[in-house]
Amino acid sequence: xxxxxxxxxxxxxxxxxxxxxxxxxxxxxxxxxxxxxxxxxxxxxxxxxxxxxxxxxxxxxxxxxxxxxxxxxxxxxxxxxxxxxxxxxxxxxxxxxxxxxxxxxxxxxxxxxxxxxxxxxxxxxxxxxxx
Numbered sequence: 001x002x003x004x005x006x007x008x009x010x011x012x013x014x015x016x017x018x019x020x021x022x023x024x025x026x027x028x029x030x031x032x033x034x035x036x037x038x039x040x041x042x043x044x045x046x047x048x049x050x051x052x053x054x055x056x057x058x059x060x061x062x063x064x065x066x067x068x069x070x071x072x073x074x075x076x077x078x079x080x081x082x083x084x085x086x087x088x089x090x091x092x093x094x095x096x097x098x099x100x101x102x103x104x105x106x107x108x109x110x111x112x113x114x115x116x117x118x119x120x121x122x123x124x125x126x127x128x129x130x131x
Contacts, residue, residue, distance in 0.1 A: 006075050011129040016122055029112050036108040037061065040098055049101050056094035063087045077127040084123045088116050 008019070037057050044054035063086040071080035091113055099106040 007072065010077075010126055013122070013125050013129070016126075025115060029115060032108050032111060033061075036105040039102060039105050040094075043102070049098075053097045053101060056090045056097050060087060060090035060094055063090060071123075077123070077130055081123050081127040084116070084120045088120050091116055 040049070040054055040057050043049045044051060063083055067080060067083050067087065070076055070083050091109060095106045095109045095113065
């Protein structure tokens with residue numbers, strides 16, 4: 001509750017979505033991530049793709065899972081902004097890396113890419129407004 005109170009008191013742009021939007025969006029995205037990343041990790045495990053193709057997916061998950069503790073645990077907008085740039089970068093890298101092998105897994109990342117692109121702009125704006 002303390003983290004929610006902290007976040008609700010931050011200055012946000014007028015176009016920031018209401019907080020209730022994040023839960024349904026992330027639920028949908030995590031389903032897509034589980035299916036597509038699961039396929040990539042299975043293929044890497046079975047040596048059907050090089051480890052270098054799976055690497056951006058691994059890094060993306062690590063950065064993704066780090067965001068909430070950075071933003072809400074540490075309540076650090078700057079670290080969260082840096083982290084979300086890594087999320088976006090590794091996601092783009094992952095899409096490019098997997099496309100030659102499993103195109104549907106690359107296409108499944110499009111909703112995630114759109115959301116992370118929006119979230120990156122939002123996080124950078126919030127970080128700027130609350131410096």
